[in-house]
Amino acid sequence: MSISIKSLNKIYAGGNHALRDVNMDIPAGMFGLLGPNGAGKSTLMRIMANLMEPSSGTISIFGYDTVRQRKEVRSLLGYLPQDFRFFARYKTHEFLDYAARLSGISGGKERKRRVDEMLETVGLFDARERYADKLSGGMKRRLGIAQALIHNPKVIIVDEPTTGLDPEERIRFRNLLSETSERNVAVILSTHIVGDISSTCRCMALMNRGEVSFFGSPEELLKQAEGKVWRLQVNDEELREIDSKYPVIVTVPSGDGWEIEVVSDEVLGYSAEHCQPNLEHAYVYHINAGLGLWG
Numbered sequence: 666m667s668i669s670i671k672s673l674n675k676i677y678a679g680g681n682h683a684l685r686d687v688n689m690d691i692p693a694g695m696f697g698l699l700g701p702n703g704a705g706k707s708t709l710m711r712i713m714a715n716l717m718e719p720s721s722g723t724i725s726i727f728g729y730d731t732v733r734q735r736k737e738v739r740s741l742l743g744y745l746p747q748d749f750r751f752f753a754r755y756k757t758h759e760f761l762d763y764a765a766r767l768s769g770i771s772g773g774k775e776r777k778r779r780v781d782e783m784l785e786t787v788g789l790f791d792a793r794e795r796y797a798d799k800l801s802g803g804m805k806r807r808l809g810i811a812q813a814l815i816h817n818p819k820v821i822i823v824d825e826p827t828t829g830l831d832p833e834e835r836i837r838f839r840n841l842l843s844e845t846s847e848r849n850v851a852v853i854l855s856t857h858i859v860g861d862i863s864s865t866c867r868c869m870a871l872m873n874r875g876e877v878s879f880f881g882s883p884e885e886l887l888k889q890a891e892g893k894v895w896r897l898q899v900n901d902e903e904l905r906e907i908d909s910k911y912p913v914i915v916t917v918p919s920g921d922g923w924e925i926e927v928v929s930d931e932v933l934g935y936s937a938e939h940c941q942p943n944l945e946h947a948y949v950y951h952i953n954a955g956l957g958l959w960g
Contacts, residue, residue, distance in 0.1 A: 667692060667727055668690070668853075669691075670688060670691070670709075670723075670725075671688055671722055671724075672688060672722040673687040673723070674686060674719060675709075675720050683705050686876070687705075687722070688877065689870055689877060693850065694851065694852070695846040696854065696870075697856070697866035697868070698710075698854065699859065699869055701873065701952065704873050704874065705874070706857075708875075709872070711746075712731070713731065726741055726820055742822065744813055745810055745824065747826075747828065751797035751805065758780055758793040760808065761811055764815050765816070769816065780815070783815055786811070786814070787807040787808065787810060789807055802834070803831065803837070803838070806830065809826075810838070821851070823852070824855045825855060825856055826838060826854070826856070836864075839864055862883060863943070883944055886947045886951065888947075889951060894926060894940050894942040895932045896925070896927075896939075896940040897924070897937045898923070898924055898936075899922055900923075904923050904925065907925065907927060907932075912929070914926045929950075
């Protein structure tokens, strides 16, 4: 396993228990970390990226302890935080050259080769003379992943990378990460967007309230929602009633009423039929089960 997390806890000042006894072994390839906002994903990412220390527990990355062997760990890591910023005075290629210097690539010829190679890889070579802070949202994200990849890391950590991107850029970014993971690299994708996981990851974890509530494949999570998704034809009043009782995932106008999809163990008092679940259904079912809303 490329990353081993053992009994990890993080308690902030004031007693907020952001992580509770987290245990995971993360393999190489695309790994998805899914959960609602406030689940503890970003805290875990920051500890893994050596930007924060845990309150207790350990993380080992290719055998190196993230607290005791910081220098060795950082040489293996590439990191793209959710709020990645660019220096306004740098052009795209200048920013990437700066990132290469910080990562330890000292030779000028080698840096230029790596910068040009990465700009080609992420589709920004034609924008190399544009100022980094003037790029579109999707182009900024691509430049962000370029700086994370510039030194050929073994582990890449990306936190909510597709938030705010249009569908075309989201797909392009996911494909770029997936291609990177094929080079025996561990790519850890933290997100609350279910589609980012279902499209790319063979292995995943679901976090809720600081705990790992599921670890396995997307297919295994999907099995947990079998028989738990219902399709109904309802009028306006019934829709309001059902929405107050159950998680409503899909709402589509249909004639004088609505066709809806609901996630629950059962739907009482209405005419409902089972329908095939997708990963979004499974995610909602698992989160609500964890909150004790049924079962």
